[in-house]
Amino acid sequence: MTELFAKTEEKTPYTVVALQECERMNTLLKEMRRSLKELDSGLKGELTVTADMEALQESLYLDQVPKTWELRAYPSLFPLGTWFIDLLNRFKDLELWTSDFQLPYAVTLGYLFNPQSFLTAIMQTTARKNEWPLDRMCLSVDITKRTKDELGGAPREGAYIWGLYLEGARWDTQTSQLTEAKLKEITSAMPVIFVKAIPIDRMDTKGMYECPVYKIKTRGAHFVWTFYLKTKERPSKWVLGGVALLLQK
Known part of the structure; x- marks a missing residue:
């Protein structure tokens, strides 16, 4: 050390x-x-x-x-x-x-002992750069269409994360929104996710599902964060379906 x-x-x-x-x-x-x-x-x-x-x-x-x-x-x-x-x-x-x-091109979030600390670091870095109050910031996510191997470098701000799985639904890369899971498909791999920090008052949650992120599929005390994912369906549909992101398949 x-x-x-x-x-x-x-x-x-x-x-x-x-x-x-x-x-x-x-x-x-x-x-x-x-x-x-x-x-x-x-x-x-x-x-x-x-x-x-x-x-x-x-x-x-x-x-x-x-x-x-x-x-x-x-x-x-x-x-x-x-x-x-x-x-x-x-x-x-x-x-x-x-x-x-x-900073790696993409961080495999599930490989970290404390993934919350990395997500918090994204906010801290942006807060310092822009002199924004940390308690008035949140994380915004953009689901890309790329895999880790297709990245050419780390982003200028924020970070790319990788290795997440969607349970109870599927991410449609063509329409860039949540859709029904395929038959007999319990989890599906997500593309690279771009995470950046923004002021809370700039966060648009309209047409979004408040998707919980967990470390493992037993969920419970293993909650990590909440990511807002685009959906044309009512968010309640995904809530009832127990849709969540997992850091381990």
């Missing part, structure tokens, strides 16, 4: 988020290394096998994320194998971001 702090000439809101994410990632990886090393020593007879070691061994056998890892990680419903692949992808994204601390 000392090396990373040395690389940051200016502590921008985005830099602060990246450093916080690194701290969380390091905490998780340290616990994974510690517990696995301890279990290995126990199985070799170098240490007395404890209840925690037995619990870890059972979780690994059942393809479940160990509780001590779960406590230091992020909400996830993946089995251990998929969870570990997801962890590697998160690590690679974070490593790329912190190599020069330049």
Whole structure:
């Protein structure tokens, strides 16, 4: 972490988020290394096998994320194998971001331990630039027609986010609005989303659905934010359908 702090000439809101994410990632990886090393020593007879070691061994056998890892990680419903692949992808994204601390072309929001902090950083950056009061600002989203690989760079203001899924409906890229989900389609991948901060009094919510964003499909306490999505239908239709955006499929 000392090396990373040395690389940051200016502590921008985005830099602060990246450093916080690194701290969380390091905490998780340290616990994974510690517990696995301890279990290995126990199985070799170098240490007395404890209840925690037995619990870890059972979780690994059942393809479940160990509780001590779960406590230091992020909400996830993946089995251990998929969870570990997801962890590697998160690590690679974070490593790329912190190599020069330049905002990535598109941030995979679901790869962050604290996605709310990144969305707040968008508002903080815009507020500082324009000298606007932070408590009088909100986020506006524009659903693009592009994928992450089709981007040529980060936007001048705001940020591109990627890796969200729509549950209960589908996004029509031709009409740029919500539409009925396809038969037997529970979730559908969203294109890149452009997020920018604007004053609250400039926000037009007419013809919009107030779509909640959650970290995982169990929803509940995993609420992240609210994005306004265009719709020609009554918003109540999507409310009754439980339409929401998810950060994890």
